[in-house]
Amino acid sequence: MTKQKPLQTGFGPETTAQEVLAGQDLSGKVAIVTGGHGGIGLETTRALAGAGATVIVGARDVNKAQEVLASLKNVEVIRLDLADLSSIDEFAAIYRSSNRALDLLILNAGVCFPPTIKDERGFDTHFETNYLGHFQLTVGLWEALKRSEDARVVSLSSIGHMTGPIDFDDLHFTQRPYDKVVSYGESKTACSLFAIELDKRGREHGVRAFAVHPGAIMSGLARHLSDEDLAGWGVKRNEDGTYVTSEGFRTAEQGAATSVWCAVSPMLNGMGGVYCEDGDIKEVVSADSQLHRGVRSWAIDSVSAEKLWTISEDLLHIPHGTIPRSQD
Template identity: 70%
Template sequence: MTTAQQPLHSGFGPQTTAQEALAGRDLQGKLAIVTGGHGGIGLETTRVLVGAGAKVIVGARDVKKAQDALSAMKGVEVLQLDLADPRSIDRFAAEFLASNRALDLLINNAGVANPPEIRDARGFDTQFATNHLGHFQLTARLWEALLRSGHARVITLSSIGHMLGPIDMDDVNYTRRPYDKDLSYGASKTACSLFAVELDKRGEAHGVRAFAVNPGAILTGLTRHLSDEELAAWGVRRDENGAFIAPEGFKTPEQGAATSVWCATSPLLEGKGGVYCENCDIAAIVPADSKLLAGVRSWAIDPAAAESLWNLSEDLLGMTHGAIPEFSR
């Protein structure tokens, strides 16, 4: 059944931390995968889930770096994962599936933001390939484990960047138009939201529900491709030691991880899915021309666009249409 894209009035808000969003729930016996779960809001997501008793597998490009960041946590396993490399995704999934474990939570957290024009070995735009296609392929490969849970949730991080516009389905890899790193980022995050819409439609009958998350504005490693001038446009400045100072409205990593944790664990979302969430609640729909840095634009939750993107993603990845686990090479 379609979930209404309208707030539930959860009682939480922008200042809620991930620990507060968890609300004391016991996650003993739960197994989660968090991509990029060793830095920024991903690290805080991992910390809170582990602290509640869940076992967490972190997918990371640099295993040593991830192990160092997570060394103080028990119940965490690190596996190599490069979302821009389809072979790496397949290896990660195969290693996990070989353990015959059920997957209760898949948090598609990792991403890249605003790099210069970079293409992967397939010629794909790196933002679309990493932020959307990589997680699309990962979810497909892990489908068997999600089904085994019988009560799984898939959380994919979108962004307020989706407000920059819909996806050009005819040119997702910028082969026909000049590259624009901001529009590329926005389209990739629109794709993340649309992925949740279509995944939920296909997964509901199998006990798999999907949610898109806007974590809010947080100063993390994702800002590494932005110049000081670009950050200044958002009110970010440096102190006398060169450290960035965030203006009012920015979140801490603890606050930025809150909606991911809320979507993963909240009983308010039982029987619901396919919605875009922010500030630990389902977001309101806002007009296409809204300048608000909040709410969801209609193109990011449009069912027809979600189905079209799904089919396009299967084509780009060489998967067979019609069923998540079926694919061809």
């Protein structure tokens, strides 16, 4: 079990994905990056492909993604809508049919304060898109991950997890008033817990998992935020759609650094099941801390992680043990 304790890597908030990758050759590696055509996802794709990896990008709009990625070598695009069960299954089936191992799975795509708060199943949109769709995708790609024998899965969490633990009795806000901040935060807690439990299930097969907070970055993720929401974060939206940010925000290149570090760094060989930030494993902070860094205990709690996994299998009608849980 890897301790939730910094390694003192020397990286920090200003480190870029390219700096993390310096000197590494990823030729022969295959990566999947969901949402890998915009924001930090695009920079993740650019960095991995630039180091020689073959990168498959999952995108709802294939034509748009292909246009954005046209200048990059070793990049493929497959349609993927994380709010659509059949789209997720189709993506996984297409990849499995290639008979390729999967070395890196970067679960990057997500939504923030979307206009539609529930889907036709009554599922909370944040929970469904940010977490549950990625859970289903990972299960569908499990055999390809095992085939690598040295795979890493990176689950994009957020400092938003600090809003509190998951309310397991009301995942979809049917009993409590809907709160978009709490909804988003719980979905990102789920993303972190997913990495904790997946690592436990995958490590005997050479599959390690990491949760990542990329830092504060203004990207397409902010498109549904109101001017009032943005102002609360010290951000102003210009008439042309660009943003003016306050101190503490990062570039997309910096935001992608920790995802890439978790995916490829030899510093993490033999490790997994931890929450990372600023190119390092991050320390645990107190539950009432107002610091916008560090991980709260509920986002790395092993009991909650196992509970969430079982609930997710039930919600998606996936047989229990499809990805079996190893014993300590």
